[in-house]
Amino acid sequence: MSAGSPLAAERRWVARTCWHKASAAAVSSGTGRTVGRKSLDGLAALTGHPVRYRYKRPGHPDVWPPADAVLVAPATMNTLNSWALGITGTWLVGFVAEAIGKGIPLTAVPCVNSAYAQHPQFPLSLATLREAGVRVLFGPGGFEPNAPGEKRPYPWAVALDAVGADRQ
Template sequence: MTTRTLYLLCSAAPPVFEIAGVVEEAQHRGWDVCLGLTPVAADWLEDSLPGLAALTGHPVRSRYKRPGQPDVWPAADAVLVAPATTNTINRWALGITDTWLVGFVAEGIGKGIPMTTMPCVNSAYAQHPQLPLSLETLRTAGVQVMYGPDGFEPNAPGEKRPYPWDLALDAVDEQTR
């Protein structure tokens, strides 16, 4: 059986604290998981990074490598950007590649890598006029966007409810069949 490689790329939103269980579920589904984080998400998970690297069998990435350094991950068969904050979504759609995670997914559009994103934004952020424009830009570029009734629906600021990780993993599985 050929191993499929999933790049699981996460922004700094509360569901990132559940990432070990998500990695395990993706592995159960047959994925070799490589975990990438925005710099803030890496700061939030700093104490967990060695354990997450051991769980995935790959270093956790959050920064660009130096020129000439080899890639430390196998090539991606699919990418899941979740949870994706307003900041990550807007920077990705606008091509602002000042972080490794956004730089990778911006380039991934041009490389034709199957990509799915599921936002994690509250209803106040969802009212900002740039967010729907950025989501539409990503859809037009071929990114599967899990936002609305079939994905993530914004919650009130401060409201806590489960993040639909299973929907995101199901979407990636379906996209790569």
């Protein structure tokens, strides 16, 4: 699952996830309008499941298989804070908030710059999620924030390895 973009990075992790013999499904934290139908269709083709970005209609079947582990990456500050506070204004946050209650193993890998990481709510949100049983890969051995405007490779391998361990 992705809380951020770009879709190019998501395609790479989906391909690697499929190589790990895991069933992958993707979600866009946006409305889907900003991503574009062609990108969503391509991501759906890679995963074998439609991309979710909104709640299903009551009475309609779920188009995803039951999750045995969930990766939330790249997890934005907004997604992490909303999730920790139980503010389920997006389908993604609602799904992972419910997954805590269902006992599904969850891994979150933030993607914030060092300025966001200094906000007083951010460490509280990470602590809340950890207390709820979410594996949060932040700091050494996980995602380490970069300076605002600086780009570094995202730790997809670390994220996928963590989820792979959850599935065993």
